[in-house]
Amino acid sequence: MLPSPQEKERDPSVLRKYAEHKAKQQGRKVAKKLAKKGAKLAVKLAKFAAKKFVLLLGKVLAWLVGAVGLPVIGIALAVIVALIVISLAWSFMFGTGDGLEGEDKKIHEYIVQQANGTVNMNSSLERPYRVPEKLIAATIQLDAFQKNDDIKSVIKKMANALAPTFDYGQYDEWKEKQVTVCEDGKCNAGPVKRTSNMVTKLNHVEYWNGTTTFTYTPKVTPWKTSEKITYREEKYKEKVKETYTVTVVEYYIEYETRPYTVTEYVPYEEKIAVVKLDENGRRYVEYITVTKYKKVTKTEYKKVPVKKAKSREEERVREVEIEKVRKIEVKTITKTRQQYFESSKSTITDYATFDSILNSYGLGLTDKSIVEANYMFMGGTIAYTDWLQTMGTGGSFGGSPGFDGTIIPGAGVPPQYMPFYRSAEKKYGVDWYVLAAVHFVETGFSSHKTMVSSVGAVGHMQFMPATWVGWKYNIGGGLVSSSLDITSPAVIAAGNGYGRDAQNDGKADPWDMEDAIHTAAYYLSKNGYAKDARKAIWQYNHADWYVNKVLSNAEKFKTAATYEGGGDTPPLKPGSFMRPAIGPVSSPFGARWGTVHYGTDIASGGKSKVPIVASADGTVSRSYFSSSYGNVVFIKHNINGQAYETVYAHMTNRSVSQGAKVKQGQFLGYMGTTGNSTGVHLHFEVHKNQWTPNKGNAMNPALVVQF
CATH class of the missing domain: 2.70.70.10 (Glucose Permease (Domain IIA))
Known part of the structure; x- marks a missing residue:
């Protein structure tokens, strides 16, 4: 969206604005005073780097003249020279600490402290990406020129902005172990046991002048074998034959004559008187003989069997178990291996982050060249201005657009618009992918319902009517009278407007796709796209976020396309x-x-x-x-x-x-x-x-x- 007239090329140089302000404010006195201060500092530094000082001063002045032209007021140029000298000198002293005393010395020490605070100084992974104190000193000079902020807050703010960001990952450097125990020639291999060992590794780091990505490829070490011989005692039972003596008892029968008592009843006769009665009943005694028995005991002898025993000694053999102890060799074979990671890194030099930081301070190209000169003067390695000339606008933007072959857009870019982008690119020298990005950011490739903004910008590429037809017709806020025909080429020419009739149909219509795209290309071209694409795009919306959004999408569109x-x-x-x-x-x-x-x-x-x-x-x-x-x-x-x-x-x-x-x-x-x-x-x-x-x-x- 174009919110304001763009009749003059904008130069956002802090240094130049400051110099012109001082020149207008106090005239030659200010110029002489600053020049005198710069001269004193230059003399003070001559013993350190006189030749480098002169070369860098010349380089910055050449950039200044080439980028923005000689200041209209000669006094301002003198002031700028003095300010450049001061910037180089103070950057050197605050960055190195040389020649500083008292409060100035403390400022240098604070810069070092803040530089150390940009990383974890106890980490060997982070220390290499520490923001150099010389870089902080180089970048704060211009901020100090235009603001009266506390110098420490300026230093801290810059250090925080320049601080790298780290992305870490967890990787398992596991260890595996297998134990095999061999006894008596028999081996028993145990299971392979893995123990996790998570370690932290740096995956990606973004720093002020680039990025480094680390890739880790897992590898496994060969098995490492160690042997240990020990012994153990083992009790066991063994059967053996032994001779022993036993007493054998044998039994036999022997007859012996043994007496025994026999009782017998022996008969004998005895006469007894028996009273009888005769026939007359008279009694008479009659003696009769009766047999009686009497008990008689006598000893007799008989042979009886008697069991007797006799003994003898006899040797015998028997198997017995005896307990023995033996020493057994125990061979313990331990195999170990572990996973490790081979690292490789891909480093990309990219000053986009640094550029974004300086843009947030409103620094122009001249200011940026001075920041680079400050750092180089202290021995720092930097190719920022080279990057600005080739990549600083998001790629090859603004260089020499125009591809002679066929371009097939990637996903997201409507192919039906490609003829318009490319014809405008060919005619006005503005990259097709930048035009596509502006189209996308402004109206989502013309998908917005009304394509009329809240402030009155209209059409596919969102031009304020006064920008389209000419600011002489402005009735306030970039609007023009509803009775004015903003599509008339004659009206546009009279108003020095930007509207283009791409089809030569007698109309330059912001609602016509081809006219709108060609007008956007013409507008960017007139605002110096070939020289500084970022600056030209900034004119479209006057916001750094807008420039970054356009250029990031432009880069996507450019690289997603196929070129044949x-x-x-x-x-x-x-x-x-x-x-x-x-x-x-x-x-x-x-x-x-x-x-x-x-x-x-x-x-x-x-x-x-x-x-x-x-x-x-x-x-x-x-x-x-x-x-x-x-x-x-x-x-x-x-x-x-x-x-x-x-x-x-x-x-x-x-x-x-x-x-x-x-x-x-x-x-x-x-x-x-x-x-x-x-x-x-x-x-x-x-x-x-x-x-x-x-x-x-x-x-x-x-x-x-x-x-």
Whole structure:
């Protein structure tokens, strides 16, 4: 949405505004005073880095003149020079502590304290990502120029903003153990027992000038075997034969004569008188003989059997169990192994976070160049302004848009709008994906019900009527009279408006899709898109969040699209590697200038916009801007079971993002000279298995590619 007139290019430079304010406020006295202060500081620092001081001062001034032009008032330029000198000098002293005493020394110590507080200094994982105190000192100078805040609160706020964020993960470095016990030649293998050992590892870290992602591949150590010999005693019973003597008793019968008493009754006769009666009844005595018995005892003898015993000694043999003790060898075999993780890391240099922080302070390009100069003056390594020129607007935005081949949009971008985006891109030099992103952010690709905002912005791309037709017609709040024909090219020309008649049908209508998209492209172009895309998009809504939202979506749309054709490309080589670009080989693989050149360079041969294509089917493993490789794409391949990783460096732009699946011959970007490069060319590398920082797997591309 366009809320205000944009008749003049906006320069959000804090430094310039401050300088002009001071110049207007106090005239030459202020200029002389600041210049004198800057000169004193410069002299004070001459013994430290005089040559570097002069070079950086010249670089910043060159950037200032190139970016915003010479200030209208000569006094302001003098003030700016003085402020640059002061900024470099104070950054150096507060960043290093050199030459400081008293309260200034305490400020330096506070900066160091806050820098240490950006990470856990007790963690070896976090310490490498500590925010340098020199960077904090370099970034707070401009904030100090425009605000009267307590310096410590400024330092703390900046340190917190620059602090890295860490993402940790838990990984199981388990240990396995198996114990086998052998006794008497018999072995009993126990079960494999696993013990979990969770460890914390750093997965991802985002810091002020990039990101690092760690990948952990699980590996298992070989079994490690140890033996231990011990002995134990064991009691056991054993049967043995023993001789013993027993007394044997034998029994027999023997007859013996033994007396015994016999009682008998022996008869005898005895006469007894018996009184009888005769016939007359008279009694008479008659003696009669009677037999009587008398008891007689006598001894007799008889033979009787008698059981008798006799004994003898006899030896016998018997089996008996006896208890014995034996020593047994016990061999304990212990096998151990454990899981460990091989780590690899992918580091991407990206100043988007840093840029967002500086944007939140309202710093312009000149201010940003001074921040970089401050840090470099203290010996810091930074390629921020290079990044701004190539990637600082979200990719190759604002560079040299226009792809010659066919573009098939990815999911989310309505394909029916592509002809409008691309024709506007061709005519006004604004990337199609940025136009698509503005369209998406403003009206959801024209899906909003009314497409009239609460403040009166209208149409597919949400222009205020006064911006469309000209601010001379403004009746308040960017609105115009309802009687005014805002679609008339003549009315628009008279009002110096932005509305475009894309179809040459005599109307420039904000409700016509093609007219609206062409007008958005024209508006961005007039606001310096080719020079600073971020600044141009900022003019559309005057908000950094809006710029970031547009550019983040633009990056998604750009990398999700498929690019086909687009200039001369080498022939395909299915099943192997093809040449990644046409052009002569300017530097082969091997020794060069006392070092090793780990790739093959292909020159443009004097042609412009030479397309770079994927050498084989694969997956994009990295796509980022590197201070050395520039715009670079890494692709992993698998050809006939062998893994490779190819590298395409120094490109003008990048049309694919990390994780994308690419086909052989697919467009990756145009040949360029970004990063550490001398002249337009493609630096092409082939690595067996994968790329490593020491280039240990690099191989001569000529072994797999026919150049």
